[in-house]
Amino acid sequence: MGITKSNLFSEHQNQLSQIFKALGHPARIAILEYLLTAKSCICGDIVDELPLAQPTISQHLKELKSAGIIQGTIEGTSICYCINMQHLEIVKVFIEGMSVSKIENSCC
């Protein structure tokens, strides 16, 4: 099928998995790492930095954006992309919660 039965799962499960899915590609990790370390957050700089064609980068940026992980602000002719850390809070809570639960509830 290739179609995810998201109606069968909770809002939280869908929300969380959607963010994880957006993070599930090396190019998108590379984009985020670039945004974190570089002084610039201009789209063109990302295109120059990554070893993929411009339309491909644009598509990856779109996916990160639609998952709420980054946001773009128009800056003259170019666009400045920045990380929306607030939206990643749900992920942080999940991962940190796992560490705790795992200790409390480990059978193997």
Next chain:
Amino acid sequence: MGITKSNLFSEHQNQLSQIFKALGHPARIAILEYLLTAKSCICGDIVDELPLAQPTISQHLKELKSAGIIQGTIEGTSICYCINMQHLEIVKVFIEGMSVSKIENSCC
């Protein structure tokens, strides 16, 4: 194409995105949540709990396993699946690192 050019990215970027990818499905999040909260970690109980067919669950378990997120131990006739929190440390570090970097380096 549908094929990821992983050779163009770093080991770290590939490793990280692979784990995120495995977490990018609501059923797999549901499985992990079940393993964290339930006393049981028996495969059959997961199948009973989730609204998907047994072969589908088996496939999702396989993906979590091959990403190193869970591990299975034979327990008589059934199999006990458990979370391998150690393998998720890389994700924890990444997410926590983002919070810090973002504060230090925010332009928007």
Next chain:
DNA sequence: TTCATTTATCGTAATATTGCAATATTAAAA
């Protein structure tokens, strides 16, 4: 051995993702 139970695998249909060339859009500069 035969049967029942549990989990994995195979095969396949439907759909999604990845990547890019070509092209469109947008807005500043000349």
Next chain:
DNA sequence: TTTTAATATTGCAATATTACGATAAATGAA
């Protein structure tokens, strides 16, 4: 207005993912 530069969109080919029925494999029980 025309040109230039920066991004986005379209269209498409190649491949991957999701889901499940049918079936296999493994193991304990009768």
